[in-house]
Amino acid sequence: MGSLRILVGCKRVIDYAVRIRVKPDKKGVITDGIKHSLNPFDEIAVEEAVRLKEKKLAADICAVSIGPQACQETLRTALAMGADRAIHVEVDDKTYQTLQPIHVSKILAKLAADEKIDLVIVGKQAIDDDSNSTAQMTAAFLGWPQATNASKVEPDGAGSVTVTREVDGGLETIKCKTPAVVSADLRLNEPRYATLPNIMKAKKKAIDKKKPSDLGVDVSPRIEILSVEEPPKRESGAKVESVDDLLTKLKGLGRI
Amino acid sequence: MSSQKYQVLNLYKTLLYMGREYPLGYPYFRDRCHKAFARNRTETDVQTIDQMIKRGEFVVKEIEALYRLKKYRTLRKRYYKHELEPDTDSTA
Numbered sequence: 001m002g003s004l005r006i007l008v009g010c011k012r013v014i015d016y017a018v019r020i021r022v023k024p025d026k027k028g029v030i031t032d033g034i035k036h037s038l039n040p041f042d043e044i045a046v047e048e049a050v051r052l053k054e055k056k057l058a059a060d061i062c063a064v065s066i067g068p069q070a071c072q073e074t075l076r077t078a079l080a081m082g083a084d085r086a087i088h089v090e091v092d093d094k095t096y097q098t099l100q101p102i103h104v105s106k107i108l109a110k111l112a113a114d115e116k117i118d119l120v121i122v123g124k125q126a127i128d129d130d131s132n133s134t135a136q137m138t139a140a141f142l143g144w145p146q147a148t149n150a151s152k153v154e155p156d157g158a159g160s161v162t163v164t165r166e167v168d169g170g171l172e173t174i175k176c177k178t179p180a181v182v183s184a185d186l187r188l189n190e191p192r193y194a195t196l197p198n199i200m201k202a203k204k205k206a207i208d209k210k211k212p213s214d215l216g217v218d219v220s221p222r223i224e225i226l227s228v229e230e231p232p233k234r235e236s237g238a239k240v241e242s243v244d245d246l247l248t249k250l251k252g253l254g255r256i
Numbered sequence: 257m258s259s260q261k262y263q264v265l266n267l268y269k270t271l272l273y274m275g276r277e278y279p280l281g282y283p284y285f286r287d288r289c290h291k292a293f294a295r296n297r298t299e300t301d302v303q304t305i306d307q308m309i310k311r312g313e314f315v316v317k318e319i320e321a322l323y324r325l326k327k328y329r330t331l332r333k334r335y336y337k338h339e340l341e342p343d344t345d346s347t348a
Contacts, residue, residue, distance in 0.1 A: 196273045
């Protein structure tokens with residue numbers, strides 16, 4: 001019988017299936033009118049939190065998203081999947097461009113402390129920046145143990161959690177005391193689809209609005225984006241008819 | 257016990273909602289979904305309609321599975337390529 005209070009990070013990212021296009025000014029990618037959704041790894045984090053609640057190991061799930069107004073859509077998805085409440089930390093579009101894991105983790109750490117959280121679960125990385133640092137930094141700011149790249153999370157209901165981690169060359173199982181920070185890997189679970197009735201019900205759940213300044217976090221930029229460019233186009237290959245043909249061509253290119 | 261009309265409308269709404277993410281595009285999905293429902297609009301037998309509703313609910317589950325699998329496979333290819341090609345040298 002557990003009463004874990006869970007905080008889940010929900011980042012709004014460009015949908016995984018969209019073909020990204022770089023902006024003409026090369027300062028970023030085109031986001032206007034592009035489909036956005038909940039970061040897939042965060043989706044897995046939300047799903048894990050909901051499953052823990054269904055197993056009666058968690059009592060309360062709070063979803064958090066940091067960014068412009070549109071983040072509320074992302075929070076609605078988390079609420080539709082089963083989160084109890086949500087917090088939207090609002091930053092304007094310009095600030096959002098240079099918002100980094102260091103800012104995010106400070107915010108999450110403050111919220112975790114304020115909301116008396118026992119377990120922070122986030123996706124291991126966002127599919128847009130692929131930083132893979134927020135969980136780690138958040139744990140460091142809180143001074144809590146961290147269990148990253150989790151493929152299994154098993155709280156014992158008595159102040160500890162056993163986490164199986166996906167590491168190079170296999171799996172590692174660790175046990176840490178709560179409160180702790182966990183980051184979700186792909187194989188942790190398969191997230192449920194947020195059905196229409198649940199989306200409708202989610203509209204009634206509360207989304208609390210806060211500003212970084214309310215939490216005492218400075219979100220001024222620490223980086224400057226110099227340029228964003230597409231990777232070089234792959235050159236098309238040529239087909240050969242036989243091994244002799246291949247050897248001839250390779251000789252011609254001076255490769256052999 | 258909700259009326260069949262209510263069930264059918266609900267099913268249609270659910271399918272359209274899911275169709276927004278259909279790989280071949282929403283217009284394609286919406287068009288076919290509409291035609292499939294319109295084709296049976298004159299059906300009156302309660303049992304047959306019940307079966308059709310069940311079929312529709314099955315399709316909903318199939319679409320859900322399609323999306324889930326597509327997402328999983330795409331992410332796995334993107335982030336876990338070394339697992340899919342065990343013989344190649346990975347520079348993860």
